[in-house]
Ligand SMILES: Nc1ncnc2c1ncn2[C@@H]1O[C@H](COP(=O)(O)OP(=O)(O)O)[C@@H](O)[C@H]1O
Ligand SMILES: Cc1ncsc1CCOP(=O)(O)O
């Protein structure tokens with residue numbers, strides 16, 4: 705990216721946000737997809753949060769209003785689960801709790817796209833997606849290849865700004881470089897390792913971790929980029945020790961746990 709107005713993540717900011725996150729140990733209410741439940745809970749635990757997958761119709765509103773943050777992920781949507789997502793999003797907003805939307809596979813299927821746009825209207829504190837998802841939501845392109853991106857994150861920076869402005873939210877678009885924007889400022893987190901894309905749920909679990917970072921530190925571009933910077937460092941550490949995706953999965957959890965604020 706040649707745009708000199710995009711600043712790179714400040715390691716001191718990452719250290720501070722990670723420290724606060726660990727001291728608060730946020731309770732993160734996850735309403736996520738069927739594929740990534742376990743990696744999401746494990747990523748949150750390793751990083752230093754308390755995950756809870758509360759998806760019952762009779763309990764989700766109450767829990768959304770007491771958790772530090774809510775993570776809503778549309779990866780495997782069905783009618784009942786979508787109704788629960790909307791209830792939780794409304795309850796969180798009413799209680800002043802932040803919630804994060806992961807618009808998995810936006811652009812591929814009109815039924816799902818309608819649900820995502822309805823959720824966007826409910827006021828997420830942040831939206832985290834891959835480049836094709838973010839571009840589609842901003843009115844550019846037709847989405848990715850299922851849950852995977854066909855675009856680079858650089859190609860989605862302007863779309864991320866447009867989306868952030870339109871819905872008055874923070875937008876995080878991930879890829880080789882991660883970008884966070886409030887519609888005006890853009891910060892970038894570089895590094896990481898592409899092997900992370902060979903383990904399912906690393907994007908989805910990042911969205912839930914982002915909810916935890918926001919729940920602990922407040923919603924800001926700095927909070928978002930700190931979360932991405934931390935995950936990238938964990939990806940680098942894990943890749944240095946892994947033989948392939950299987951051992952990367954384990955090493956990634958270990959790296960999230962091992963990394964300390966002082967390492968940044
Ligand atoms: N080429 C890459 N090199 C390093 N890290 C990457 C690369 N592509 C994606 N990532 C990282 O993988 C994680 C998931 O991002 P991404 O693949 O964009 O999301 P999704 O899984 O939702 O499609 C993020 O932490 C992102 O930084
Ligand atoms: C494979 C798959 N199918 C529906 S949701 C999902 C998980 C996607 O996870 P991620 O976006 O983190 O790669």
Ligand SMILES: [Mg+2]
Pocket residue numbers: 808809833834851907908
């Ligand atoms: Mg995804």
